[in-house]
Amino acid sequence: MAGIVGYGVYIPIYRIRVEDIAKVWNEDAEAIKHGLGIREKTVPGRDEDAATIAVEASRRAVVHSGLSPDKIQAVYVGSESHPYAVKPTATIVKEAIGAGTAVMTSDLEFACKAGTAGMQMVMGLVDSRMIEYGLAAGSDTSQGRPGDALEYTASAGGAAFIIGKEKKEVIADILKTVSYTTDTPDFWRREGAGFPSHGGRFTGEPAYFKHIQNATKLLFETTGFKPTDFKYAVFHQPNGKFPTNVAKMLGFSEKQIEPGLLTPIIGNTYSGASMLGLAATLDVANAGDKILVTSFGSGAGSDSFAIQVTDRIDDKRKRSVKVQDLINAHKKYVDYSTYLKNRGSIRKR
Amino acid sequence: MLMEKPSAGLWRKIKARYNLVGNSCKTCGKAYFPPRIVCRKCGRESKMENKKFSGNGEVYSFTKIRVPPDTFKDEAPYIVGVVKLDEGPMVEGHILENGTEIKIGTKVRSAFRRMYVDGEEGLIYYHYKFEPV
Ligand SMILES: [Zn+2]
Numbered sequence: 001m002a003g004i005v006g007y008g009v010y011i012p013i014y015r016i017r018v019e020d021i022a023k024v025w026n027e028d029a030e031a032i033k034h035g036l037g038i039r040e041k042t043v044p045g046r047d048e049d050a051a052t053i054a055v056e057a058s059r060r061a062v063v064h065s066g067l068s069p070d071k072i073q074a075v076y077v078g079s080e081s082h083p084y085a086v087k088p089t090a091t092i093v094k095e096a097i098g099a100g101t102a103v104m105t106s107d108l109e110f111a112c113k114a115g116t117a118g119m120q121m122v123m124g125l126v127d128s129r130m131i132e133y134g135l136a137a138g139s140d141t142s143q144g145r146p147g148d149a150l151e152y153t154a155s156a157g158g159a160a161f162i163i164g165k166e167k168k169e170v171i172a173d174i175l176k177t178v179s180y181t182t183d184t185p186d187f188w189r190r191e192g193a194g195f196p197s198h199g200g201r202f203t204g205e206p207a208y209f210k211h212i213q214n215a216t217k218l219l220f221e222t223t224g225f226k227p228t229d230f231k232y233a234v235f236h237q238p239n240g241k242f243p244t245n246v247a248k249m250l251g252f253s254e255k256q257i258e259p260g261l262l263t264p265i266i267g268n269t270y271s272g273a274s275m276l277g278l279a280a281t282l283d284v285a286n287a288g289d290k291i292l293v294t295s296f297g298s299g300a301g302s303d304s305f306a307i308q309v310t311d312r313i314d315d316k317r318k319r320s321v322k323v324q325d326l327i328n329a330h331k332k333y334v335d336y337s338t339y340l341k342n343r344g345s346i347r348k349r
Numbered sequence: 350m351l352m353e354k355p356s357a358g359l360w361r362k363i364k365a366r367y368n369l370v371g372n373s374c375k376t377c378g379k380a381y382f383p384p385r386i387v388c389r390k391c392g393r394e395s396k397m398e399n400k401k402f403s404g405n406g407e408v409y410s411f412t413k414i415r416v417p418p419d420t421f422k423d424e425a426p427y428i429v430g431v432v433k434l435d436e437g438p439m440v441e442g443h444i445l446e447n448g449t450e451i452k453i454g455t456k457v458r459s460a461f462r463r464m465y466v467d468g469e470e471g472l473i474y475y476h477y478k479f480e481p482v
Contacts, residue, residue: 047462330448
């Protein structure tokens, strides 16, 4: 089966603390921090959007892979904040990484799981030998309506994975992937609306928890794996609480999800979230380790992956930019008014 | 109704703006950005070929813009400067403030950012900007 031959990540330098949002709405910051399991979130710069984030992550993935960019024959970009309503983000990414013109390209949209859907599509193309290498990115500058609970978590960031099957290039084999999909209206945004709407508490049990559990259980059934077979696990992370709870329900420990749980310090990067979690886990994983990843996208569906790290991971490590280093380097805190100003420039109409 | 916007101008410059693609002279090796039709040194003997620059270099000079042109009126204050690329050419560009103090000699890399957004319905112009490493 196809595997990961390189990955790259991008996180904006700007941050806003829960306290600075809570102050504006006269809410109890400590209660929110505890309830959502989040301290601060990333904020895009005025000159950043889902395309610039996808480009920065994808360029790093190309460097990490060691491949010449003209080897990449497919580029898929998943986002719920594509800068244009009509005009693909993926063509911008394709051009900016220096890929050629004989490239299969499209934008994907499936709330927070469009990026992992792209990984599955590229895997299919690679395994059927239609292409040698393809890139799937998940990137978002997601937004919550001012005053809405989502405002504390909706953040910006992205990751890109290059997938191929040339054994000497693969740093992690993807052993199996399955999906679980239903038509569930838990979260949506109509064309032209500036902000998404959601079903409040409805987003939890029948949406997030049901889909992640069912996709992961399906993966167990089809592979025979059980939670203890995995060194690490990554679950979609709309806040700090949901992934911790779903891990427990499925029989995973807090230690297994620790390296990939980023939302408490960067917020929910939507399409970037489970992919950034996987990248942060690969940063610390060793040859032989198995990693489970289950994404979730409202609407609703989950993609579950069983991944096993190969011994080539160390050869490429020196070329990677680590997620934790990126999170901690050059952090710049902004106040609520700067946050609003930055956000104004990225609002998708 | 489709609005006609001047997108051909953007399209011709995309390679240069996204990826710092200039050229160099095969005869003497001198690199140019933006690309030149003939080499300044070699004239009729010049053999120009496309060259993608690494984007790495150092700040040669810079200035903080506080009173910007209309195009960038919401962005001020911001820094523009001249960067000497590792491959030789001097390139003008915006320099991002990412927490590292910008001085002459500060090492930079090229980042990918929005440069300009044409109102509510026009194109988004992406461009390299320099960022301290
Ligand atoms: Zn010459």
